[in-house]
Every structure is written in structure tokens, then in C-alpha cells.
Amino acid sequence: MSEDKPPSRPFFSKLFDKFFPKTLKPRAQLMQALEEAEENLVIDPHSRSVIEGALQVESLKVRDVMVPRSKMIMINSEATTKSLLEIMVASSHSRFPIHNEEQDSILGIVLAKDLLAHMAHHQEDEFNYREYLRDALSVPESKPLGSLLREFQQNKSHMAIVLDEYGEIAGLVTIEDVIEQIVGEIEDEHDKEEDNIIDYGDGRYLLQANTTLSEFNEFFDASIMSDDYDTVAGLVISGFSYLPEQLSEINLHGFQFKVLKTDNRRLILLEVQHETLENQTKLK
Secondary structure (H helix, E strand, O other), X not given: OXXXXXXXXXXXXXXXXXXXXXXXXXXXXXXXHHHXXXXXXXXXXHHHHHHHHHHHHOOOEHHHOOEEHXXXXXXXXXXXXXXXXXXXXXXXXOEEXXXXXXXXXXXXXXXXXXXXXXXXXXXXXXXXXXXXXXXXXXXXXXXXXHHHHHHHHHHOOOEEEEEOOOOOEEEEEEHHHHHHHHHOXXXXXXXXXXXXXXXXXXOOEEEEOOOEHHHHHHHHOOOOOOOOOOEHHHHHHHHHOOOOOOOOEXXXXXXXXXXXXXXXOOEEEEEEEEOOHHHHHHXX
């Protein structure tokens, strides 16, 4: 009678041990393991990008992905049904914060589908948004994205109002903004091409990494020139001499650049501000 053989370990358990040893250390080693997994055809490039995105979510804050207040579409609490409908049609959004201008506060969220349902059955009556108002989730700018995603799931919410350190409206963030950090851009037929440079209003700017140097120079009244690269991404990568990781920072030509979003091949999103003595000291 042959001796009993120990039960064989599941295939995925062996695979995990091969690429993710128990002594796995910091993030750099984990990223290397993902790179090896792709090279060995265990995962494809898209899967690797999604896994890296999921890991990066925990290191990002709400302020890094929020829509700044200057870009928010808010509806005045005194708006008529006609103006409400015009705003909804023009923006193609599905959720709208109701803004009390006198108190500068958000009263709640109204869904476009509620207005459409009202008009289908009560076309002659004025739309009373208060009957359909939904609570608005409020979060601080410093909240980690991973924590926000869990809060969205728990509260079954799709939008949150972002507050600054003084409790004032700083912007908004949606569940789509968070998910896009994991899987990449999600575009639909209503998406419009966004500005390459967005002013947060506090000295910080959100910048698409593929913004050309000429556009950057024109916006910031700068004069950065190079024969080796044409984009801000090229400028930043040249400054590092390698593809920097997320949240890496560098001072170049009087500006501080912070990497907000990247994958294993390119820079995607940057934060930029004018270089100051404070951030000079911070980076030393």
C-alpha cells in the first residue's frame, strides 16, 4: 500500500507564492513582482495597470482627484423649473448639488431623473426640488481615496461635496473619479474634452501630463524650451532621469511638480504650483 501523499496546493496559491513571497517588502518590490508577472504572461498589461491603480488609490487624497469649485455645476436654490432643466440638459450630468448662495452651503443633491419623472406626470406644475432632495455626503480634502470608496459603498452614494479646512466648499468628487484612478478614464458619449490645465484656486493647478510645453508656457507665462521633449511629461521625466512613481515631487524651472497619476509606461496627471522657499526646503 503506497504512502498517502500530502494534498497538493492549489495552483493559484503556488502562483501567488512565486510572485508575491511572504517576505514581500515595500511597494517597490510589489511593483517589481507585477512587472515580472506581466513579463511571464501571468497577467496582461491591462490587468497590471488595474492592480497598480488599486494600490495607488490608498496613497491618494480626495484633493488629488476632486473637481475644483470653479468647475462645479451647482444649481441655485431659487432656480425655476425651466432654468433647472436648461442646466441639466446643457451639462448632461445626472446629479446636481443645490446651492444656497446666501449661506454658501449645499442643501442636498437632486437627480436629473427625478425632474424628468416630475415633468412626465406634472408638466404644468413647478418642480419642488425639496420633495426630491437627497442628503449630500461631505468629506474633507485630506480624506484618502480608498476610505472614500468604502464610504461610497456603505452609503450607496455616488457624489460627495469636498470641504476645505475651514469647512467651506472646495469642490466635489464622484465615485467615477475614484474608479477611474483604478481602471483608467471612463468616457461616455456626453464627455467633453477637458482643459489641460485646471486652476484649483489656491495656487495649485491640475495638469494633464501630455500638455505641450507651448501651452504650459502660455498659461504660466513661462519660457521652458527643449529640443528633447515637447510635453510637460517629458520635462518631468527628464528631471528625474526615470519614470517617477506616484506622489513623487520635483522642482524644475521655478515650478514644483507632483505626480498624481501614472502607470508603468507614462505620466498621466500632475499637480503644479509655483516654487516657493517652503517647498524648496521640503524637497531637500
